[in-house]
Amino acid sequence: MSTTHRERGRRVSDGGGIVYSTDIGRRCPNCLRAAAECICKKGTPGRVAGAGAGVRVSRETQGRKGKGVTVITGLALPDAELQALATELKKRCGSGGSVVAGRIEIQGEHRDRLVEELNRRGFKAKRAGG
Numbered sequence: 001m002s003t004t005h006r007e008r009g010r011r012v013s014d015g016g017g018i019v020y021s022t023d024i025g026r027r028c029p030n031c032l033r034a035a036a037e038c039i040c041k042k043g044t045p046g047r048v049a050g051a052g053a054g055v056r057v058s059r060e061t062q063g064r065k066g067k068g069v070t071v072i073t074g075l076a077l078p079d080a081e082l083q084a085l086a087t088e089l090k091k092r093c094g095s096g097g098s099v100v101a102g103r104i105e106i107q108g109e110h111r112d113r114l115v116e117e118l119n120r121r122g123f124k125a126k127r128a129g130g
Helices: 079-093 109-119
Strands: 004-007 010-013 057-060 069-073 096-101 102-109 126-127
Touching: 057 109, 069 109, 079 096, 079 102, 079 109, 109 126
Parallel strands: 057 126
Antiparallel strands: 004 010, 057 069, 069 102, 096 102
């Protein structure tokens, strides 16, 4: 059990563990290092965070002044391949977009088209949200 103390009227735990981090990127769940700097044995690689959860295609408007973007999460690909896939998907939708923190964001509502395209490419993509 960790001890706690008060700091400016808030209860703060000194038990350790990251609560919030601005560090962006995939981490090995075994050694908790960046996937590119993983020190685990190559024969037993750690699973990349989010891998195996399936590919989800959702729509978000939060923080974009009401303008929606289609977000693809759960793709366990290296950054270069993720960037190349994003470029091809943007061309398929005829829209702009970017790769942010391991997620592909494409401007506009393209969920159905993207799920179809990702399934055609061999990913098990599902539409998330309403």
